Amino acid sequence: MVIGKLCSNDYDFKGKGRATPKAASAVSSSQPQVFAVPLGPVRTPIPIVAKATSPDRALAKATSPGCATAEATNTTKAKTTSPPPAAASLCESSASTSTSGSSSSSTTLYTDSTMSSAGETVKLPKLSDADKASIVLLYDSLDKGKMWKLSTGTFVEEKMRECALGKDHEHLAHSLILNVKDNDWYNYFSPEEMDEIASYFPVDFPPVAELDTYLNKLESLSSEELYEKLVSEKLPLASNDKWIQDSFYQCLRLLKSGFLPLVNGQSEGGLGKRMWSCIDPCFDFCQIDCKSGEKCSRSSADAMNAGRTNLQSRQATGRKMDYLFQYSGKTEVGCGECGLAGGVNSTKELYDAYFKLPKVMKDMMINLLSLSPSLKRDLVISGFYIGQSKLTLQVLDCPAGYVARYDAFNPVMYPDTESQLHRKMSAVLKVIFAGRVIMEETARKLDQDQSRVSLGRQHDENILPCFVPVKTCNNNNNNNNNNNKKRKR
Known part of the structure; x- marks a missing residue:
């Protein structure tokens, strides 16, 4: 069995501890065990x-x-x-x-x-x-x-x-x-x-203030004015503003064409290619590579093969993810799952977001910590869960003890009406960008790790x-x- 390694530094987006208020009344310990x-x-x-x-x-x-x-x-x-x-x-x-x-x-x-x-x-x-x-x-x-x-x-x-x-x-x-x-x-x-x-x-949710300047310029525009601004304004290809511009244009196109609101008949792949096409280009001009389409996670495969000692047994493949985010071409620092099931607490969401994702994210954490033994409490793995028009940013870290802590930020919804275009699309883009910032910070810490490699x-x-x-x-x-x-x- 492969044992991963942890490390101990302050993490930029782990805020100061918080003074705890009295939470709601405790649930009796005699309640049936549920997840x-x-x-x-x-x-x-x-x-x-x-x-x-x-x-x-x-x-x-x-x-x-x-x-x-x-x-x-x-x-x-x-x-x-x-x-x-x-x-x-x-x-x-x-x-x-x-x-x-x-x-x-x-x-x-x-x-x-x-x-x-x-x-x-x-x-x-x-x-x-x-x-x-x-x-x-x-x-x-x-x-x-x-x-x-x-x-x-x-x-x-x-x-x-x-x-x-x-x-x-x-x-x-x-x-x-x-x-x-x-x-x-x-x-x-x-x-x-x-x-x-x-x-x-x-x-903590990382700062994304660099998106606000351009988003504010689009805030008070009507659909027609927004369209004219999006098609007439030329922006630097590698800028975040260009990514925002393209994302708003695609969303407006889907709304005008009748693709939104979603109707039955869409495939999971089509959902990612059209509605959530704003995810991939967010990572075009940064050190994190976004691989979309079902691909096996190398970290998950390593975890499944950790106990393999018999030459007669076959090498296991890892879990397939709809998105894999890699640093330096092969080091996995994040993942994502996309599903057609919408609504609250769908079976697909419960399984993918609250069983499959956290396990793969921990496998990624173990791989990173095995390479950087000095990072004990510092690294964070992030993941996206898409449930039809809902996007949630999930995070996994190792704050203390043997525990891997899994948490999520508030979900955001893709716009389905023109009146909600700016309000909802701004939130969607900020969540995607926040996931990228966390991954970039993890990659930066790996780059700057100067600890001695453990021998023996x-x-x-x-x-x-x-x-x-x-x-x-x-x-x-x-x-x-x-x-x-x-x-x-």
């Missing part, structure tokens, strides 16, 4: 009964005002965060035993039955006895002196263990990933503890790889063997 994520304003989600596909694969120096590790102590003021709104649940363990407690509106996807969203079938693997044994060994191997200790004395990893061992299907806790937007964690942490976890050196046999085991179910490894080998037989024929 819950809030997406936008509080709404009542539509129940979905379904079944979910696929699987895959962090530590300690700093301590928050009440977040302590055995190695060092950092103090920070805390910012105010509020408890998450109503959320959806990706997978509910059939092993959950508690049924009482305060209720919250959520969408639960049961993995015992076939799940379908937008015509797609997804599976979350059910854990075998061997899988459960390996999860116990994983948590048993953690050094309590290096765990993330909160101001209440609670060790985050111990609560994650409690959650992980109570699940019958794969969960992010098996990969030591904590999604702070998952309401299920209120069954294990108090609202104050959850606020401390979320506000400890958080990844010692590993930094402060970040552990994502969990890979035994069944997945066997399936990969069987699929590859079948492909070989076909080729021989």
